[in-house]
Amino acid sequence: MPIGSNVRYVPANIQKAEWVLADVEYLYKLKANNPIRSVYVPGAWGPGRCTGTLAQGTLPLPDNLIVPDATKYSTPNNPAAFLLPDGKTLVQLNPFTRCTAGGNVYGWRTEDVSIYGDGLRGGHGGSGLSSIGGSIRLGELTGTRPIRHALKINLWANKYLHYSSSNPGYRWPADRADSYAAQQYKGTNPKLVMGTLLAIPPNVTKASLGLQTPAGRKLFHALQNYGAYVVDDSAGDAHYLSVEKGVLEEFRATYGYDFCGTSGTFYNDFMKIFKALHIVDNNEPNNVGGGGTPRVRMAPPIGN
Template sequence: MHHSPRAYAIAVATSAIVVLAIAAISGPGDPADCTGPGCPPHTAEASPSSSPTPSGTTPVPAAPGNGDVRPGAGSFDAPAGGHANGAPPSADATADAERPAGPRDPLRQPFASDSIWNTPIGSGAAYRRVYLRAEPGVTLDVNTFAHPDRAGSYRAYTLRGPDGGAYDADGVTYGGRCTGTTDLGPVLFPRGTVVGDSVVAPTYSTPGNATAVVYPDGRTLLQLRSMARCDADSEPHGHRATEADLYGDGTYGGHTGSGLSSVGGQLAPGELTGAAPIAHALQLSVWAQKYLAYDPGAERPGFRWPADRNDADAANVYCTLDPCRSAPDRRLKMGALLAVDPSLSASDLRLRNPAAMKIFQALKDFGGYVVDDTYGPTNQLGIDAAAVAEIDQDDPGWARDVRVIFNHLSLVDNNGPDRIGGGGTPRVTRPAPLPAPATTPKELGRAGWVASAFRNGEDAGRVLDADAATGWRAAVPLADGQWFQVDLGAKRAFNRLTLDAEAFPYDYAQELDVLVSADGRRWTRVTRAGGARSGAVTFPRQTARFVRLVAVGDGIDPHQTWSIGDLRLWRNDAVSFR
């Protein structure tokens, strides 16, 4: 199957781990630790070495790295300075934790109160026990979250596609992300922010390196995946995921395995050490080979709402080890909302570690979304890099308690767009609304616009009818070079494009080139956008009459086609690439 440069990002860096300071620590050797009511029956698979291994598959090592670890890979070392739970946090953590009290801060807890990340579990939640087991590893998905309060000055850079090819392990190519010449368009990036590459020594590891950057307008969130920036002020290399708005729903982003947000649900500075409860859903990652189902005949083969994708190699990886291989749970897929059954208490599970008990309560009140595959025997939690030092990852009590918590997670089976958290009365009060944003992009009126497309052009105008449930459908497999075009009727000024395909389960282009023209004959490529069911991209201001979107590459699998329910253009005067 032909792929665009995105194929390297998905096929090699499948787990979208946002990394600046990287931590991956294996816990002690009691992976089947489970006490109290509700414990599932344990099997002899407590150790990876006793798990069935499909013929021709290299056994996964006992201590996988943080993130996308392929067979033969190991783990990262813990970051320097990361010590005890409740220990003095890092400088960034202190600055964030000491923000003045007042209205909810979108840089600390982003997105709308009714987003998936900020909606509590409801009394109508239907809990379904799943076969998750306590894996020997307890690791952290460490998010790089750069914003004006941390990042200092920004400048415009050209995002480059990473070359890859630094080294090979078991026939898979890793590394080399800090080089590459493919022009993926301009981005604003903090001058001093560095994001590490894949590593060879002391062990192989290939983090997804999804990265989130708040633009200087205080709301536009650039999200990148499979990226690296090895030197301060050098060009960043990676692939663009869809942008988000810190004041919006924040569903989609740079987690490659699910398409979910890079920073929604991350553990923020002060949340594991302070007295206040964690008031949002969490980011969770599990070992897809053992736990996540893949149904090739389903419209969403390896994922469920709110995820909009599964890993590119899911058909060959998901559900190839027991317990999933022997008796797949078709409902446990990428994007699943997992939660602690409300009948369980911390004392039932004999939890003792203070930080783990806060995780337990958050998973009872809000749950956590499966955002990625760990590719090895570990359970993972998403965390802001500035909060890593607040956890003593060497504490066996922390590792033991987190393993027990994962062992007691249930699936909220009726989670959906109209019943986030299962519906009913929320267990706890949802976070307060955000204050009014300081800046508001201006939408261009669509009167007189005319749309056309490479196929089914007679339906293209439905993209402009203000009803996102109608829209245009290509109704053929996604392929490189497919196009959709809008004639604005006259030259207009704009620097942001948004697409909505929420009404179509798996119908969006993985990557899109955005082109503009004054006359419909001579075209200028503006940027390359990352796709999602709700996609957005900001670029330098253009003045043009025609806008054309061209698909780059094909889909993750043959199920994927291209549809657009709604297309809008905006002018955001608070973002400049000058």
């Protein structure tokens, strides 16, 4: 849904972060003749994900699909969405892990949903939101077509996200906050929580921000026309966007510099964009994007 003409903006006061980072998501269309493998709850969030023993059904997966275990220094979210051979059912996991070729699969499995549904529920554990909806897909940051959907971002909960006895740290469309929200959500703005929709107001322009990179300008338009939902905690001084696996390599090959980093022209554009984000205060189930006339045309229905 695009942002609407009746949107009510509230300052988010997001500041420059040390890092630009990406939450890499694994998106697969599965074939009926793939080997059937068991799915288990992970044995740990850190190293040892592939030690779980609680079964959660099966998936038809190619044997060569491997996603490494976490390490002492890296505990990626690994949200994953699998479109089953029926062309309708989405199975979503987090943190998707498979340590050996042909082995079992690990990750908390959410309730299966239809790809023709509302696109809300999924494998982002901090918010309960989709592993595929809002993901920046291959070609979207490097091609000529505009991005025609809302995005997903991770913010540092300890600095930005709010929790109180009367505000449990989330709002629609999120259905939860992190289990540690009461202890670690220390933001002072009660309107900035899991599920908050953020967007760039119409009075802000690419020129006024001084954006220099093609990808920065593409993100600007997406965030002004559609916005982005807060879906997870960055757990440090970093701003994240959710991207499909392969986007980071495609970005580097196209532009000659990395998406992730702590400096550079794209880093500067990224931080200017995040500082320009405002809260869409009246984003509600019957008033998505603030309501009124959409800023841009709706994307077409899913093709088959």
